[in-house]
Amino acid sequence: MSDIMRPISIEALLNWILEEFKRSGTIFGVRRLYKADPNKTLSLFGEQMETPVGPAAGPHTQLAQNIIASYLTGSRFFELKTVQTIDGEDLPVAKPCISARDEGYNVEWSTELRVPDAYQEYVKAWFVLKLLSREFDLGSPDGFIFNMSVGYDLKGIKTPKIQAYIDQMQDASQTPIWAECLATAKEMLPRFKRIDSDYLANIDPHVSRSITLSTLHGCPPAEIERIANHLLTEKHLNTFIKCNPTLLGFDYARQTMNELGFDYMEFDDHHFVDDLQFEDAVPMITRLRAEAATQRLSFGVKITNTFPVDIAQNELPGEEMYMSGRSLFPLSVAVAKKLSDAFHGELQISYSGGADIFNIKDLFEAGIWPITVATTLLKPGSYQRISQIANVLTSLSYPTRVQLDLPKLDQLVTKAKHQALYQKSIKLPISPKIEEKLPLLDCYTAPCRGTGGCPIDQDVPAYLRYVSEGKYLDALKVIVDRNPLPFITGTICAHPCQTKCTRQFYEGSIDIRGVKLDAAEHAYDELMATMKKPEKKQDAVKTAVVGGGPAGLSAGYLLAREGMPVTIFEKDEQMGGVCSQIVPEFRISMASVQKDIDLTKFMGAEFKNGQAAPSLDELHAQGFTNVIYAMGAWHHRNLKLAKGNAINSLEFLKATRQDKMEHNPYGEHIVVVGGGNTAMDCVRVASRLPGVKKASLVYRRNKRNMPADEEELYLALDDGVEFLELLSPTSLEDNQLTCEVMELGERDASGRRKPMPTGRFTTVPADTVVSAVGETIDTHYYQQVGIETDARGLVLSEPTTLETNLKNVYVIGDGNRGPATIVEAIADATKAAKDICEIHNERSEQTNLNVDRAVPRSKRGIMVTPENGISQSARCLECSTICESCVDVCPNRANIVVNVNGDPQIMHIDRMCNECGNCETFCPYSSAPYKDKFTLFNSEPDFYNSTNQGFYVVDAAAKECLIRVGDIVETINLNETNMDIANGLLDMMETVIDDYSYCLAD
Structure with a gap:
């Protein structure tokens, strides 16, 4: 073009x-x-x-x-x-x-x-x-x-x-x-x-x-x-x-x-x-x-x-x-x-x-x-x-x-x-785009659900709409259709959906996670009172789930809901994994975690706690045809110091949670080394321990280049944590942590700037150093079972089912991905469960039902201010029903809505575009509408001076058009059958000639 x-x-x-x-x-x-x-x-x-x-x-x-x-x-x-x-x-x-x-x-x-x-x-x-x-x-x-x-x-x-x-x-x-x-x-x-x-x-x-x-x-x-x-x-x-x-x-x-x-x-x-x-x-x-x-x-x-x-x-x-x-x-x-x-x-x-x-x-x-x-x-x-x-x-x-x-x-x-x-965010921005490419037709999509948004494809617009209408039970039904952990994900989910939310380009992303929790808190008791226990399927094969954390609970819920016999083995006395053992109570209460556990139990999953799971051979001997390994990344990377030792972050979090942070054996100055979410948990716990004068976080990069979620950084700052940036620990001696001063160099593949040593050193008071430099999976365990792993120690499995080299043996969650988020664990559980039986988790899809397109369109251009006080849920723009961002943001009006057989479609008009690129910025797809949408050309030279898929109307009365679809360029007559061109494109062209002829004139 x-x-x-x-x-x-x-x-x-x-x-x-x-x-x-x-x-x-x-x-x-x-x-x-x-x-x-x-x-x-x-x-x-x-x-x-x-x-x-x-x-x-x-x-x-x-x-x-x-x-x-x-x-x-x-x-x-x-x-x-x-x-x-x-x-x-x-x-x-x-x-x-x-x-x-x-x-x-x-x-x-x-x-x-x-x-x-x-x-x-x-x-x-x-x-x-x-x-x-x-x-x-x-x-x-x-x-x-x-x-x-x-x-x-x-x-x-x-x-x-x-x-x-x-x-x-x-x-x-x-x-x-x-x-x-x-x-x-x-x-x-x-x-x-x-x-x-x-x-x-x-x-x-x-x-x-x-x-x-x-x-x-x-x-x-x-x-x-x-x-x-x-x-x-x-x-x-x-x-x-x-x-x-x-x-x-x-x-x-x-x-x-x-x-x-x-x-x-x-x-x-x-x-x-x-x-x-x-x-x-x-x-x-x-x-x-x-x-x-x-x-x-x-x-x-x-x-x-x-x-x-x-x-x-x-x-x-x-x-x-x-x-x-x-x-x-x-x-x-x-x-x-x-x-x-x-x-x-x-x-x-x-x-x-x-x-x-x-x-x-x-x-x-x-x-x-x-x-x-x-x-x-x-x-x-x-x-x-x-x-x-x-x-x-x-x-x-x-x-x-x-x-x-x-x-x-x-x-x-x-x-x-x-x-x-x-004030600019202290974190590097995350791309708002989903991975999918822009289709020529029917491109409306909710990016909060798309690839890179919600890993379980949660129907976010539907439950946001229900909450905005006060229909909390309906909202919760939509949520638990795909998400067995509404309280956990409503409280501590990493919420990648919010990084894709179109509302971020207004006054900020919707608090999608908070709305989920709102629905759970309002409607949980009603949901439990109205749900019916699934009927057990006769002659169904048994499944063993090893690990009672978020991944294991999710797999148990999904299978039990379908009437499949499933047993979850958890070596701890309490189900919940990191949520019940590691994550600080001030972040999520055990009462909330228990409600999600009870959902899985209600569905009929059997729990076996307090001892290690039987071996794979023993599980098979006990009649379990399928085995799902859902163990977390509990192994700890060591912080290497020339002198002195650091304590394990997970052990620190587990001990302080069990002790309810009532005692402090760690001293007045606690230093946490690391920049991820676990490090933020550790340093926030440290700041709350009795007798602590200073809780510090040491990291070799600065805040903008830390891997922790932005909100976790802000929460730590709000707790008064001291951030000691651009420091790399070398030794701990006499309650002093010696660190080399770093400086930021060029950006690496992740977009973060590399920390470079300067040869200068400084010391930080430290009675205790907590190492939070990452967790790993127990590769040796999987290898002992006979499951193949790759060079990084991750399990090798079939991507769509997560079945390993061992028949009917699956690995989900951290074992599949390395340290994973909770919602990724649910996504993995869904893949494995779907391979074992049919999972009916599309019963509450409500996105496009009975939605008047005038409603989401009426929200366009309305910023939420203290004066109009629009609720979080009502802020949803319902992009899955109407997107039209490329139409909005084009200064020249070069992207227009064409109603084809009652459905709105986007058409690009070549003559009105100067390739400013603005529509590419705000299109949720990894595409550029000014290049990738079906394009109307107003002259034959313009048509041939472009590679866009589109058409030029040669003779409107005769409905003769020059068209490019893919690599094919041909002259067609819309009154004749054109089998090699999608009917939707033909309908759009005919609609433009019949109803939008004003776009054709010079």
Whole structure:
């Protein structure tokens, strides 16, 4: 495919809008049209805007349809994308050019269209908004403002091309595109209900009366002032100049980023040295304000341009990118405060830089407006997020003059430095994508269930929906259908599902694990009272399960539920494995573990505790046809010290659990060595022991590169644990642990940076050292049984059944994977049980039953705030019913929903795509919709200039199409049988021709 966007003509644009709205009540995918409050307006530049918010100069103000979608959702101030002399194909923009998974990055800075084409897009958008505002009664036709943006030096701005652009934006009445807009609208008058010829004749052709000067980093102060004076005195434009975070100085920016956890961002001080300095900015702005007053124009600053950082981890192609979003906010508000102080709160500030629903109220109440947004619109919900922002702003009192509230700005700067919203996770991010590839059709999927999400494919959306409706028993039935351990997994599951949750791109992942526990606690007694004991199958073969931990209990539950005779052998007096013997009681109570044990017992599994299981031969002699080994990783890796010894982490945890942490034989200073979840358990236990003055954790990497789950790290920090990072223990002597100081080198295959020795040493007080450097399985035991193992000591088995080289002998859990999570143990138990008998664990699949698609769609773009108080379960976006993230996040609306035989399908439109890559970021699959979805081409050359699977309509009337499916390219007629092409694709093509013909026009 090509990254060249092909703008839509005004005729095709209006036809698209009218036809799509007539068909589905949507316009460019926008489902909720925003109607402005007629009693609320703000005056700026002698113009009026109904809401002081809109898209920043960038991907959302490049094409007419982008601006239209933004208006329809509540925008009334539009900072148009920057124009410059280098444009179109001459502009070197590497693709993909956007990365906005968390904080935002981009490598594009001005319009990718030729300047005359960009001008036409802005005029078309202006004209269409004049029509839509009246036709759909969305607000005053004069209730919005277009703000130009130009760059990057005076010589370029004075070229005829840019001068013509500026002049024609101020008065478009004599330009061909204005005449074309008028003529097209006149032809379409019969299709409008509230537009007539008089209205068309009076549409204001003065598209823009204001401009924002965007300067490249390193532009000298004198050059900035010359450009601004040119715009004020020669072009008579109300003018903003962009000011960058470099005004704060390198030390402030570096320290702030480090303190907030963005220490991995790499930048040096050259921009800070080369850019406009604060001591030069204040007198320059003073002079320009005076000149603007002389010209009877408005003057202010735009905060902030961007913040340049190095491309150090292949985030985007190239060497330098521009950072935005939540990481930019603390710097941007600090610039706003610094300049506001200098001008005693009387400087007009147009703001961008991390603005979103969580800070918009504070910004506006501090006197900062208009406010433009970008990064938040690149995430799921996209344009629809503006509606919530607009509603918040219109609920506030609009000011009558510019006046910054300096104390509130002070508070905002302080909040930005300490609020969790602006702090980066202390752990390396986990990919939100599932392993599956994107299908051409029916791609809706809940990534929380997919590969890498829930190993047991738990129907998460169903039980979240039931809990949101207060139907706890129904929710618990869905859970236990596949999950025999609702209390254990509801409390200490590693919850990989949450790393895939689409809601993480709003305000954070849903607490899926917590909702599971909520269902279990509410409905367990009712479930036990209403369940019926399974009937034992006659003549069914017997199964022995060796090990009564999570894996063994799960296998026993699943088999017993099917009426299979099963006995679980556990050498400890208590079932539960690590959950009852190792995991600290403050993490999960024995009462909770017991409830899960009782579920398995209720199903009819027999328990044999307190002695080692019989040998394999003895089990066979006792009539057990099948044997499942479900033993945990109880062997301990040793911490090698030149002097002294460390104690075993598992022994430490077992002893303190049995003792209920009432005694402390370990001393005042306990040091735990390790960085995994077991290490976190150990050090948190140590911190609770009586008489302990300090519990420390020593690890050879830093927190970001520790293997422990993020929440485990935070829990340890909350408990007051001392983290001693970048230390590698060497010896223990005289209650002092000697450690070599390490430094981080290059990244290894896991993405973690390698610890490198420095030759420097330090000591740590240590009465006791606990070694938590990992656990292993008892390979020797399996080998004695006759089970084959690999070079790593893991059991060799058939992947889908986990049957070993010994017939009817299975190994699950830690023995199969090495140290495994609880939910992985359940997944293994399910595989083995399914091989032994038919497992009916799909009886409670509820995902797509009776779900009105309008319900999940209504949640799109709605952020959960303290004010709306949406519950955890109700936050679910129900992705298995409706996903459409690629539709949401495309600024250009190049991915659309096509309803084919009542089912929504995603189609990509080649001409509207610039390959920004944003849909790839947020697609749950390991794929890129702009490359991998079925694509509509609007010309034959575009079709052949692409490798996308898709089609070009050669003759709509005859339904003749050029199609590419896989490697096959052929011309087909949809009226004829095409056996080698999937019917779903044929139906989509025919549907586009019949019902979405507006997508075909130029």
